[in-house]
Amino acid sequence: MKILLTALLIAVPAGNAAFAATRLVEPQLRLERQEKSAPPRVALTFDACSGKTDDRILSMLVDNRIPATIFVTARWVKRNAAAMAVFKAHPDLFEIENHGAMHVPAVDHPASIYGIAAAGSPQAVETEVASGAAAIVAQGLQPHWFRGATAKYTLSSIGQIRQMGFRIAGYSVNGDGGSLLGATAAEKRFSSARDGDVIIAHINQPTHAAGSGVAKGIMALKAKGYTFVRLNDAIEDGSDETTN
Ligand SMILES: [Zn+2]
Numbered sequence: 001m002k003i004l005l006t007a008l009l010i011a012v013p014a015g016n017a018a019f020a021a022t023r024l025v026e027p028q029l030r031l032e033r034q035e036k037s038a039p040p041r042v043a044l045t046f047d048a049c050s051g052k053t054d055d056r057i058l059s060m061l062v063d064n065r066i067p068a069t070i071f072v073t074a075r076w077v078k079r080n081a082a083a084m085a086v087f088k089a090h091p092d093l094f095e096i097e098n099h100g101a102m103h104v105p106a107v108d109h110p111a112s113i114y115g116i117a118a119a120g121s122p123q124a125v126e127t128e129v130a131s132g133a134a135a136i137v138a139q140g141l142q143p144h145w146f147r148g149a150t151a152k153y154t155l156s157s158i159g160q161i162r163q164m165g166f167r168i169a170g171y172s173v174n175g176d177g178g179s180l181l182g183a184t185a186a187e188k189r190f191s192s193a194r195d196g197d198v199i200i201a202h203i204n205q206p207t208h209a210a211g212s213g214v215a216k217g218i219m220a221l222k223a224k225g226y227t228f229v230r231l232n233d234a235i236e237d238g239s240d241e242t243t244n
Helices: 002-022 055-063 074-079 081-089 122-137 155-163 183-191 210-223
Strands: 029-031 041-048 068-072 094-098 198-202 236-238
Touching: 029 041, 029 198, 055 081, 055 210, 068 074, 068 122, 074 122, 081 094, 094 122, 122 155, 183 198, 183 210, 198 210
Parallel strands: 041 068, 041 198, 068 094
Antiparallel strands: 029 236
């Protein structure tokens, strides 16, 4: 019995260490709160993973002069030159940030996340992050933030990406459920946002119903007096050592 107990005592911490190394985290990100008298303020962040451009959202942002932070992959940039031109024509509205090269989750051990194979090694995480950044630099822009495909990481991949010079953009409100929500549900998600929230949604799925709800939800926040800020223009607090 004594031998068994000793074995257990050794096995448990070793198991925990292995669990900690492979555990996936999905970090939260929030903005510093406004003074009580100030209007509520949120950050709109959009992922452009692959595919096309949702002009229902892009036109609405431009027409209403609403600022947003856009996370693009190298692969999306290559196929959406017209949208990139709109972003670059409005540097006061759009901040372009790094969503990776090929939309591979920035997880440094082999794993499947929502059916997408993770990068799988620190070397592959580096390639995903560095090549994503290079595509933005090639556009004459400088990324400061990284958000990996699926928004999941290991603590070690977070450390690695921070070492490469990027803060990691979590979020606090999932505005469109990976662009799979219905229009009304997406609109409701946006209307649930409170001061300090960082909202994530997609700007690359023009055929999905979610996009029309996203556009309506943002207009509803504007009508309620909310103000909008880009990530580089605010002070944020991210969990899991992603920003501090
Ligand atoms: Zn994505």
